[in-house]
Amino acid sequence: MSVTALSTRGVAHRQPGWIARLLDYKPFLIVMCLTPALGLLGVFLTYPLGLGVWLAFTDTTIGRRGVFIGFENFQYLLTDPLWWGAVFYSVFYTAVATFGKFALGFWLALLLNNHFPFKSLLRAIVLLPWIVPTVLSALAFWWIYDPQFSIISYLLVEVLGVRTTNVDFLGTPWAARFSLIVANIWRGIPFVAISLLAGLQTISPSLYEAAMLDGATAWQRFRYITFPMMMPILAIVMTFSIIFTFTDFQLVYAITRGGPVNSTHLLATLAFQRGIAGGELGEGAAIAVSMIPFLVFATLFSYFGLARRKWQQGEAND
Amino acid sequence: MTDVAASPGNSNVSSATPETMSWDSRARRVVMIYLPLACFVLILLFPFYWMAITSFKPNAELLNFKDHNPFWITSPTLAHIKHLLFNTAYPTWLWTTMIVAVCSTFLSLFASTLAAYAIERLRFRGSPYVGLGIYLAYLVPPSILFIPLATVIVQFGLFDSPLALILVYPTFLVPFCTWLLIGYFKSIPYELEECALVDGATRLQILRRITLPLAVPGLISAGIFSFTLSWNEFIYALAFIQSGANKTVPVAILTELVTGDVYQWGALMAGSLLGSLPVALFYSLFVDYYVSSLTGAVKE
Numbered sequence: 200m201s202v203t204a205l206s207t208r209g210v211a212h213r214q215p216g217w218i219a220r221l222l223d224y225k226p227f228l229i230v231m232c233l234t235p236a237l238g239l240l241g242v243f244l245t246y247p248l249g250l251g252v253w254l255a256f257t258d259t260t261i262g263r264r265g266v267f268i269g270f271e272n273f274q275y276l277l278t279d280p281l282w283w284g285a286v287f288y289s290v291f292y293t294a295v296a297t298f299g300k301f302a303l304g305f306w307l308a309l310l311l312n313n314h315f316p317f318k319s320l321l322r323a324i325v326l327l328p329w330i331v332p333t334v335l336s337a338l339a340f341w342w343i344y345d346p347q348f349s350i351i352s353y354l355l356v357e358v359l360g361v362r363t364t365n366v367d368f369l370g371t372p373w374a375a376r377f378s379l380i381v382a383n384i385w386r387g388i389p390f391v392a393i394s395l396l397a398g399l400q401t402i403s404p405s406l407y408e409a410a411m412l413d414g415a416t417a418w419q420r421f422r423y424i425t426f427p428m429m430m431p432i433l434a435i436v437m438t439f440s441i442i443f444t445f446t447d448f449q450l451v452y453a454i455t456r457g458g459p460v461n462s463t464h465l466l467a468t469l470a471f472q473r474g475i476a477g478g479e480l481g482e483g484a485a486i487a488v489s490m491i492p493f494l495v496f497a498t499l500f501s502y503f504g505l506a507r508r509k510w511q512q513g514e515a516n517d
Numbered sequence: 518m519t520d521v522a523a524s525p526g527n528s529n530v531s532s533a534t535p536e537t538m539s540w541d542s543r544a545r546r547v548v549m550i551y552l553p554l555a556c557f558v559l560i561l562l563f564p565f566y567w568m569a570i571t572s573f574k575p576n577a578e579l580l581n582f583k584d585h586n587p588f589w590i591t592s593p594t595l596a597h598i599k600h601l602l603f604n605t606a607y608p609t610w611l612w613t614t615m616i617v618a619v620c621s622t623f624l625s626l627f628a629s630t631l632a633a634y635a636i637e638r639l640r641f642r643g644s645p646y647v648g649l650g651i652y653l654a655y656l657v658p659p660s661i662l663f664i665p666l667a668t669v670i671v672q673f674g675l676f677d678s679p680l681a682l683i684l685v686y687p688t689f690l691v692p693f694c695t696w697l698l699i700g701y702f703k704s705i706p707y708e709l710e711e712c713a714l715v716d717g718a719t720r721l722q723i724l725r726r727i728t729l730p731l732a733v734p735g736l737i738s739a740g741i742f743s744f745t746l747s748w749n750e751f752i753y754a755l756a757f758i759q760s761g762a763n764k765t766v767p768v769a770i771l772t773e774l775v776t777g778d779v780y781q782w783g784a785l786m787a788g789s790l791l792g793s794l795p796v797a798l799f800y801s802l803f804v805d806y807y808v809s810s811l812t813g814a815v816k817e
Contacts, residue, residue, distance in 0.1 A: 219719060222720065222721050223719045226641075228720055228721075229635050231631075232631040232632060232634055232635035233631070233647065235628035235631060236628040236629055236631065236695060237632070239624075239625075239628055239684070239688065240654050240688060240691060240692075242669075243684060243688045244654055244657060244662065244688040245654075246669065247666045247669050248657060248661070248662060248665070250665040250668065251662065254664065254668070303557075306553070307554075310553055310557070311554075313550050315551070315554075321554070321558065322804075322808065323808075324558060324562065325557070325558070325561060326800075326804075326807065326808070327561065327565065327800075330800045330807070331565070331793040331796060331797060332748060332751070332766070332767045332792060332793060333749060333751065333767075334749075334767040334771055335767060335770065335789035335793050336568075336789075338568075338770065338771070338785055339565070339567055339568040339786065339789060342567065342785070348580055348582065350567060353582050385560070385564070388557075388561065393808060439656075442658060447660075448659075448751070448752050449751045449752065449767075452755075453771055466660075467660035467752075470660065470664060471663070471752070471755075474667075475664065480664055480667075480668065484665060487661045490658075490661055491661065498656070
């Protein structure tokens with residue numbers, strides 16, 4: 200680079216100042232451009248990530264520096280029924296909600312991929328649940344799930360007459376668990392649908408024309424063209440969805456705060472309860488760190504699992 | 518063009534394809550497409566309708582389904598909104614949220630534009646790895662970070678200050694924006710920059726005069742997305758802010774308005790409605806950018 204700087208100086212009619220030359224010096228420019236982003240990420244992401252792992256091995260509480268205690272936090276968690284409950288519900292919540300989101304989201308994407316009037320308006324409306332702050336829509340769900348004045352109970356009891364008593368959505372463990380999952384699915388459908396719609400629109404129509412000429416039925420066209428072609432994007436969207444569902448916090452914190460009788464704690468809400476509200480930073484960090492193996496496993500499973508199936512299908516079709 | 522996917526009863530081609538002849542294509546279309554679509558829209562929008570209608574209902578109607586049809590209001594009232602605006606610190610919360618969202622958006626746009634430019638255009642050895650590293654940062658969820666971050670924030674003396682949120686939000690905004698902008702920069706022909714280089718422009722002049730103006734749609738997408746994400750952020754704001762005046766809207770509604778055993782549903786829903794309106798308005802102005810950035814980020 201110094202060569203070009205020299206030669207331009209020889210030719211140039213104006214002498215560039217040293218600042219201008221420094222700014223045109225590529226290594227300097229690269230460092231300068233990357234500093235803000237990498238600085239922010241380093242200080243507020245990488246460092247806390249490392250610090251979190253370290254905290255998990257200490258008995259730090261709020262206001263007191265902890266000492267290294269080895270695996271004591273984790274040993275304690277393994278004997279803690281609340282932690283096991285949170286692990287169970289996190290896995291259950293992620294599995295059921297992800298399945299629901301993808302089944303319904305894929306269906307919605309297929310529906311939106313048709314021609315009909317007001318298509319773009321509809322697409323805009325569909326994305327609304329995803330735009331609005333989760334906590335605020337969670338509050339709306341909380342009100343919908345109200346034990347006394349739930350609108351769903353009103354519909355079931357007064358209008359349809361299916362039940363005689365109000366549904367206790369958040370009062371018993373299993374009802375509360377499923378109520379939260381429904382709210383999560385409601386919030387997740389738009390993201391899945393719009394992302395998959397983008398994927399659907401990249402599939403060449405000529406594939407369908409060829410299949411129609413060969414006499415393929417609608418189901419066969421879906422099974423052998425749409426589904427395999429969507430695999431790569433499904434893998435990415437599902438990885439994201441699993442990670443953010445497993446580590447969900449807002450919905451549970453807003454609607455049940457882990458109740459009734461701690462039956463709806465996710466690992467994140469349990470970590471918050473112990474770490475921030477309870478002040479046991481070390482133990483909270485240990486709970487947060489215990490999410491990492493699950494996340495890595497889920498990512499590998501969804502990403503490589505789906506990617507490999509695509510590869511196998513590609514080979515079988517050759 | 519692309520509507521062939523799963524709709525066999527497509528009216529455009531209905532006369533040509535044999536299978537649609539067996540069905541009355543219009544009836545089939547109604548059952549297969551319009552009916553499910555209507556159900557989806559109804560369910561996806563109902564909570565908002567319920568939120569809106571609750572915030573304008575007087576308390577008497579709110580808790581009495583026997584005498585009033587719960588789906589409609591007979592005597593709408595602004596009492597809940599008035600209570601919210603004049604008896605609580607709601608305007609302060611809105612203002613704090615706005616400042617935090619705008620500042621962190623600009624901070625992350627600044628950082629990620631430079632980073633994306635360096636990665637995509639000032640190619641250097643290892644630039645793909647830096648890009649991948651930034652992308653992986655997006656996969657680290659806030660739920661894992663908030664406890665150690667709280668101690669970091671306390672160390673820096675930023676606890677209970679909106680500045681903490683402004684500095685922390687870029688951790689999830691920068692990866693997303695950088696990735697989006699790398700995609701946009703890729704779509705700008707490199708020849709334009711070469712021309713400018715030949716004409717003796719400096720790198721920064723090129724970035725300012727050529728690349729950035731061409732990447733404006735990408736910048737808008739990244740900007741509105743960052744704004745929405747920071748407006749909606751919850752867990753960091755909950756963990757780092759203690760005093761009532763500095764809280765952001767989502768946290769404040771949940772921690773300050775939910776008091777006692779009898780919930781003020783009218784005020785709560787009015788607060789949720791008002792808190793959702795800015796992003797919803799913003800969204801309605803830039804729908805196309807949202808959709809393109811969402812799908813663009815997924816495709817990259």
